[in-house]
Amino acid sequence: MDGSIYRSARAAAREVMLPVYLYGVDRGSLKELKRKLISALSPKRGHCVLKFVEADSQVRKLYCYYKDGLQGNESQDNAGFRWIKYGIQLTAFDPYFYGDDLQVAEWNLNQGQGFLRTDKGLFPLRLSRGILADQQIPVINPGEVEAWPVWQIRGPVRAFRLTSPDGQAFGITAPGESTDAVAAGRVLTVDTRPGRKTLVDDQGKNYWPLLDPGPSLRPIEPGKSAVDVRLTAGNGPASLRLMLRPRFESAAIVATSEEDFIFQPVQSPATLESLCQFSKIGFVMPEEY
Numbered sequence: 001m002d003g004s005i006y007r008s009a010r011a012a013a014r015e016v017m018l019p020v021y022l023y024g025v026d027r028g029s030l031k032e033l034k035r036k037l038i039s040a041l042s043p044k045r046g047h048c049v050l051k052f053v054e055a056d057s058q059v060r061k062l063y064c065y066y067k068d069g070l071q072g073n074e075s076q077d078n079a080g081f082r083w084i085k086y087g088i089q090l091t092a093f094d095p096y097f098y099g100d101d102l103q104v105a106e107w108n109l110n111q112g113q114g115f116l117r118t119d120k121g122l123f124p125l126r127l128s129r130g131i132l133a134d135q136q137i138p139v140i141n142p143g144e145v146e147a148w149p150v151w152q153i154r155g156p157v158r159a160f161r162l163t164s165p166d167g168q169a170f171g172i173t174a175p176g177e178s179t180d181a182v183a184a185g186r187v188l189t190v191d192t193r194p195g196r197k198t199l200v201d202d203q204g205k206n207y208w209p210l211l212d213p214g215p216s217l218r219p220i221e222p223g224k225s226a227v228d229v230r231l232t233a234g235n236g237p238a239s240l241r242l243m244l245r246p247r248f249e250s251a252a253i254v255a256t257s258e259e260d261f262i263f264q265p266v267q268s269p270a271t272l273e274s275l276c277q278f279s280k281i282g283f284v285m286p287e288e289y
Contacts, residue, residue: 014095016050016064020086030082041066041088050090052097052251059100060251064090096145096247106241107137109233136226143246146219151190152241155182156234161212163228168216171230172207180234181210192217220244 022037024030041048043065050062068089078085141147153160159181161171170190172181182188187202197217199207220227231240 011095014062014092015067016062016090016092017069018050018088018090020088021083022086023083025082027081030084034084037086038070041070048090050092054253056253058253060097060248060253061100062092062097062251063094064092067091096249097251099143099246099248102243102245103142104241104243105139106239107229109231109238109240135229137229138224139220139227139242140224141220141222141244141246143222144248146221147244147247148193148219149242149244150192152239152243153182153188153190153231154237154239154241155186155188156180156184156236157182157188157238158232158234160229160231163230164216164218165221165225165227166218168218169228170215170217171212172210173212174232175210182238184234184236190217192219 020037022030022033024033039045047063047065050064052060052062066088069087073079074084151162157180159172159174161169163169174181182201186205188207189198189200189202191198191200199211201207229240231238
């Protein structure tokens with residue numbers, strides 16, 4: 001047949017070249033700066049974070065690994081007694097830029113009533129097998145590409161199932177008539193991020209074997225969408241929490257109105273700044289959210 005057929009597209013790793021100029025007050029201070037820079041960028045210490053800061057203090061972050069450029073070319077045009085130039089090459093295996101704010105939304109569920117009364121007589125009996133929450137919850141991803149959420153489910157929860165707009169779902173069916181999938185007081189964290197994909201509670205218990213067949217831990221698409229939540233709470237207060245960090249295609253920052261957020265922005269924890277900072281771009285040590 002003539003021409004060709006488009007099948008799919010994927011973003012490759014992002015290559016970054018960062019020109020760096022080091023200047024020391026003497027030869028010894030220059031050598032110390034070089035040592036600290038090489039140590040800070042060592043891939044054995046994990047990734048570094050390239051920060052882009054606008055004049056209004058908004059931040060974009062790119063998670064990179066050192067690739068090349070620190071071999072030590074000290075020719076006449078590249079180095080002097082107290083200075084040296086580098087062209088540092090970095091690779092961002094995740095090619096997207098991250099915002100500085102962790103977006104959080106939380107839904108509290110009604111609790112069931114106890115079987116035995118404490119304020120009146122025993123009769124009439126009251127039966128409570130859990131309160132069912134089955135609804136479409138609105139979700140807004142303020143980023144430009146899909147974002148991988150972290151869900152937290154606080155027990156007691158008999159069973160749950162979360163379904164994305166394309167019909168992909170994951171969940172855990174109630175293991176028994178009187179058994180909770182997530183026990184009271186436990187917090188189950190469902191981490192959907194690539195390379196992690198874990199279901200672990202706050203005591204380290206692995207829930208992955210308990211998942212219903214064919215689970216799909218899907219990302220949240222950019223813009224407005226809805227997630228179908230079917231959750232049966234046990235005899236006690238339960239809650240569902242969603243956390244995500246928006247991702248962007250470039251470091252350019254565009255002002256966003258409050259209507260584009262249904263989350264409560266939570267500033268990310270302070271990061272440990274390395275000893276190397278240059279102008280408005282800086283390296284920081286690895287961080288988690």
